[in-house]
Amino acid sequence: MYCTLGRITSSLQCVALYLRPVRHRCGVYVGPHVVENRGGQNITRHRKKHTTSLSQSQTPHHHNPKVPQTPTWECVREDQLPLPTKVPPDLVDKLERLALLDFRNQDGVDCLEKAIRFADQLHVVNTDGVEPMASVLEDRTLYLRDDRIEEGDCAEQLLGLARNTLEGYYVAPPGNIPLPERDEREVLLKYSEM
Amino acid sequence: MAASLVGVLAVVRNVSVKRTVRSKCLISSSHVCTRRLGASACRNAKAQVKRSLSQELVGVVGLEIHAQIHASTKLFSGSQVRFSSPPNSLVSFFDASLPGTLPVLNRRCVEAAVMTGLALNCTINKKSLFDRKHYFYADLPAGYQITQQRLPVAVDGRLSYGVLVDGSQNHVLERSVRIKQIQLEQDSGKSLRDGHRSQTLIDLNRAGIGLMELVMEPDMCCGEEAAAAVRELQLILQALGTCQGNMSEGQLRVDANVSVHRPGEPLGVRTEVKNINSARFLARAIDYELQRQMAVVESGGTVVNETRAFDFKSGQTIPMRDKEGLQDYRFMPEPNLPPLLLYDQQTAPMDADPTQVILIDQIQEQLPELPRVTRERLVKTYGILPEHSFTLVNEDDLVDYFVSVVQRTKAEPRKVIGWVLKDLLGQLKQRCLSTAQSPISPLALAELLDLLEAGRISSPAAKLVFQELWKGTGRSAEQIVEQQDLGVMRDHGEIERICQSVIDSHPEEVRAIRGGNRNVLNKLMGRVMKQTKGRADPLLVRTLLEEKTS
Numbered sequence: 001m002y003c004t005l006g007r008i009t010s011s012l013q014c015v016a017l018y019l020r021p022v023r024h025r026c027g028v029y030v031g032p033h034v035v036e037n038r039g040g041q042n043i044t045r046h047r048k049k050h051t052t053s054l055s056q057s058q059t060p061h062h063h064n065p066k067v068p069q070t071p072t073w074e075c076v077r078e079d080q081l082p083l084p085t086k087v088p089p090d091l092v093d094k095l096e097r098l099a100l101l102d103f104r105n106q107d108g109v110d111c112l113e114k115a116i117r118f119a120d121q122l123h124v125v126n127t128d129g130v131e132p133m134a135s136v137l138e139d140r141t142l143y144l145r146d147d148r149i150e151e152g153d154c155a156e157q158l159l160g161l162a163r164n165t166l167e168g169y170y171v172a173p174p175g176n177i178p179l180p181e182r183d184e185r186e187v188l189l190k191y192s193e194m
Numbered sequence: 195m196a197a198s199l200v201g202v203l204a205v206v207r208n209v210s211v212k213r214t215v216r217s218k219c220l221i222s223s224s225h226v227c228t229r230r231l232g233a234s235a236c237r238n239a240k241a242q243v244k245r246s247l248s249q250e251l252v253g254v255v256g257l258e259i260h261a262q263i264h265a266s267t268k269l270f271s272g273s274q275v276r277f278s279s280p281p282n283s284l285v286s287f288f289d290a291s292l293p294g295t296l297p298v299l300n301r302r303c304v305e306a307a308v309m310t311g312l313a314l315n316c317t318i319n320k321k322s323l324f325d326r327k328h329y330f331y332a333d334l335p336a337g338y339q340i341t342q343q344r345l346p347v348a349v350d351g352r353l354s355y356g357v358l359v360d361g362s363q364n365h366v367l368e369r370s371v372r373i374k375q376i377q378l379e380q381d382s383g384k385s386l387r388d389g390h391r392s393q394t395l396i397d398l399n400r401a402g403i404g405l406m407e408l409v410m411e412p413d414m415c416c417g418e419e420a421a422a423a424v425r426e427l428q429l430i431l432q433a434l435g436t437c438q439g440n441m442s443e444g445q446l447r448v449d450a451n452v453s454v455h456r457p458g459e460p461l462g463v464r465t466e467v468k469n470i471n472s473a474r475f476l477a478r479a480i481d482y483e484l485q486r487q488m489a490v491v492e493s494g495g496t497v498v499n500e501t502r503a504f505d506f507k508s509g510q511t512i513p514m515r516d517k518e519g520l521q522d523y524r525f526m527p528e529p530n531l532p533p534l535l536l537y538d539q540q541t542a543p544m545d546a547d548p549t550q551v552i553l554i555d556q557i558q559e560q561l562p563e564l565p566r567v568t569r570e571r572l573v574k575t576y577g578i579l580p581e582h583s584f585t586l587v588n589e590d591d592l593v594d595y596f597v598s599v600v601q602r603t604k605a606e607p608r609k610v611i612g613w614v615l616k617d618l619l620g621q622l623k624q625r626c627l628s629t630a631q632s633p634i635s636p637l638a639l640a641e642l643l644d645l646l647e648a649g650r651i652s653s654p655a656a657k658l659v660f661q662e663l664w665k666g667t668g669r670s671a672e673q674i675v676e677q678q679d680l681g682v683m684r685d686h687g688e689i690e691r692i693c694q695s696v697i698d699s700h701p702e703e704v705r706a707i708r709g710g711n712r713n714v715l716n717k718l719m720g721r722v723m724k725q726t727k728g729r730a731d732p733l734l735v736r737t738l739l740e741e742k743t744s
Contacts, residue, residue: 098522100330134323140532144550147265147302150272151286158282158290158398166388168281169395172332174387 081120087113251454251491253484254461255420256412257371259427260405260447261437262381263306269380269404270297270340277443281397289402291335296530303378303404304347304552306436308536310406311348311376312558313430320536320554322347324378324528329521332396333383341407343525346377347534353410354566355426356584357419366584371423372411381405400444406437412451412461416484417477424448424473429565429587441472448476452483454491462487462497467511469503479504483511568593576600576607585615591629592619595636602640605647613643617660633666642671655680655729683729689722692730693738696721707743715739 063069087109095101103109155168164171268275271288288295311318323345326338351373356366383401385394408427414420428439428446439446453464467483470476482504487497502511537543538555563571569583572593578586586592596614600607618639622632642663646656655675662674675681683689696718697704706714715736722735 094522098328098524134533135527135529137529137532141550142299142532142534144301144304144552145272145298146549147267147300148272149267149274151288152273152284154287155280155282155285158285158287161292166393166395168283169386169397170282170332172385172394172396174392174394 076121076124080124081117082123084120085113085116087116249456251488252457253415253480253488254412254453254455254464255414255416255480255484256451256464257408257410257414257420257423258449258451259408259410259424260381260449261310261408261427261431261439262445263303263404263406264435264437264445265300265302265306265404267300267302268402269300269303269378271295271402272298273402275403276399279399281395282399284399285401289335289398291337297340297528299531299534300404301549301552304534304536305557306404306434307347307376307378307406308552308554308557309434309561310408310431310436311351312554312561313434313564314348314351314353314373314376314408316348316351316373316376318348318536318554319345320541321345322377322534322536324531324534325525326528327523327525329523331382331385332394333385333398333401335383335398335401339380339382340528340531341379342377344527345533346375347536348376349374351376353423353427353430355419355423357422358581358584365581369414369419369422371413371419374409374411376409377407379405379407412453417480420448420450420480421473421477424476425588426565428473433562433564433568435562441470450476450480450483452480452487453497454484454487462491463499465497465499465511466501467504468501468514469505471506475504475506478506478509479511482509486511572596576611578607578611582611582615585619586611589619589629595629595632598636599640599643602637603643603647605643609647610643613639613660617657621664634660634663638663638671645671645675650682651675651680652682652729652731654723654732655682655727680727680729682731683726686734689726689730689734690738692722692725693735693742696725697739697742704743715743718743 092103092109096103103112159165159168159170162170262275263269265275267273268286268289271286273286273289274284276284286295288297308318322342324340325343327341327343328338330337352370353373354368354370356368358366381400381403383396383398385396388395410423414423424446428441431437431439431446437445441448448470450467450470451464452467453462455462465483465487467479470479483502490497501514503514504511536552536554539553542551542553565587569580569587572578572583572586573580586596592614595618596610599610599614603610618632618634621627622629642656642659645651645659646653651659658678658680659671659674662669662678663671669677700718700721703714703718707718718739719732719735722730722739723732726735
């Protein structure tokens with residue numbers, strides 16, 4: 001069973017919570033029934049087989065020796081992890097204001113706490129004396145562009161995307177619209193969910 | 195940009211640093227300061243400080259300067275950089291933050307940042323990183339700004355500037371301010387308030403233009419020092435060509451962090467002053483804010499940490515809309531940009547494409563002449579005083595003007611500088627003109643000085659000719675002298691006759707002179723000069739008068 005924080009917008013990187021190891025999905029699934037390529041039908045059948053049951057890992061005839069049959073790692077024990085983080089309501093409020101998220105109700109906050117707990121497993125690794133990475137691309141060279149005018153002059157296209165424009169300008173409300181207070185928000189949400 | 199958490203932390207860290215030398219404020223007589231500010235801690239005017247130093251409040255000013263990089267295109271996209279253009283015409287898909295677009299760094303911007311760092315004696319970080327600073331505002335379409343918070347391009351520099359002290363002394367005091375860091379970042383778009391329809395109009399032409407943010411340590415203590423530092427920075431950036439430094443066009447934006455405290459005590463709560471459009475307003479805004487804070491503290495109140503805008507019409511700072519407490523920018527590494535690596539000629543990879551490699555020492559060698567060096571060169575080549583050199587370099591185009599006059603005239607540079615700084619510059623300032631708009635060309639001034647040097651006219655007459663030339667009637671100095679008969683009076687007899695007549699018509703004065711009061715002689719001299727229309731040689735007149743009245 002797994003649950004995703006589907007309601008959290010993309011400004012917080014989506015974290016899929018796996019509470020138990022599942023079979024890793026790779027792009028190419030070599031199944032037993034592909035003999036001839038009969039077009040769409042075969043592929044659909046593949047996909048159906050692929051998603052329905054996870055227990056169908058037992059006996060594919062051409063199994064990839066690099067993919068282990070059973071999980072090779074063990075769960076991290078609770079006592080190895082630091083104390084569980086509780087997210088206080090004030091912090092939830094602040095996050096909602098800063099990142100324009102909507103935790104909606106206590107379930108959303110619980111999901112967040114579980115996500116933090118999952119990430120706490122990283123604390124088990126000893127990183128003393130190791131330089132943190134800047135990003136996974138840090139060994140690539142940064143491309144430097146010439147100072148030449150190559151883009152721009154597409155005002156019509158860009159303004160065509162906006163709902164509201166005026167004489168070549170985008171129209172926006174004056175300043176940031178402040179989020180309503182928490183009580184008001186709950187009232188709003190009750191009505192919006194209906 | 196609003197003060198970041200990092201900035202606040204920096205201030206808090208400063209609190210625990212005990213500084214043995216407090217930067218004191220030197221107030222000149224022409225300074226717009228109250229007596230209270232003037233009395234507080236003057237390095238030279240110790241006599242003014244009656245109360246013990248520990249009781250006086252001193253101001254602490256730190257500046258955050260955003261300089262728009264002078265390049266053809268923006269920092270991460272290939273759209274053009276230009277000041278006035280139809281709205282949203284210089285915007286690429288990346289600038290509009292359309293999904294699927296990625297930043298591509300502009301080499302010219304990196305070179306500009308490195309040049310500026312080297313000119314300000316900074317340590318250039320061979321590896322620097324880009325980060326995202328998140329906040330929501332309509333003029334920031336992506337919801338974040340790409341900046342360099344963790345590891346900026348240059349750190350630990352020093353800006354040396356001079357504060358001109360007018361009055362009896364008239365010399366230049368050397369000061370310096372530490373530069374904490376220089377970083378590359380994106381500019382945001384422009385928003386215009388449409389009051390009628392209660393909406394904001396967004397123009398993204400400015401969004402994405404490369405900025406150099408220079409963060410200075412709070413080493414300054416009043417508006418005058420800040421204005422002088424900004425002026426020096428403007429000159430340096432203009433000399434390097436990395437920024438045109440025009441504050442009114444928004445190419446150089448200065449935000450001041452102002453606080454007051456007593457020497458030896460921790461730094462006080464600071465406020466940020468924004469919306470300053472010129473160096474003159476900067477000094478006034480900072481001084482007003484310092485006065486306001488001192489009044490608050492001395493009356494027992496506490497200064498609130500807020501952002502204030504400067505209203506140049508009233509000369510006051512007004513609190514801006516409250517920003518809901520401290521902003522948390524949720525900095526994160528920019529995932530689309532690997533680290534920026536800079537090399538020296540020795541460390542550069544062998545097989546690298548030269549357009550992809552930036553060599554720090556090569557840029558160092560190719561740095562143009564900085565203002566400090568120009569000043570020293572002028573003093574050495576032309577034998578003028580350092581203060582004159584300072585004023586010359588401070589005004590746009592005045593150095594070129596001065597040099598072209600000196601090249602065309604036989605007069606000594608020391609005499610030329612007097613004419614250029616007192617007469618020409620005085621007139622320009624009075625009429626708020628720039629050197630380029632001067633009605634007197636260097637050639638015309640050179641001709642006038644040649645006449646003076648040759649002894650064809652006296653110095654009072656030369657001043658009259660100068661006035662005539664200023665009117666711009668197209669006549670040369672020669673022609674004016676001819677037409678108005680201002681040539682030096684050669685007829686010795688004529689001069690003697692006039693002296694005699696003046697003496698005869700002022701018997702009381704003559705008696706006073708004979709009685710011992712030599713100063714009255716000047717009055718008689720004035721009479722003679724008026725009669726001769728300034729054409730007589732003053733020395734000759736004086737000798738004649740002295741003879742006749744002895």
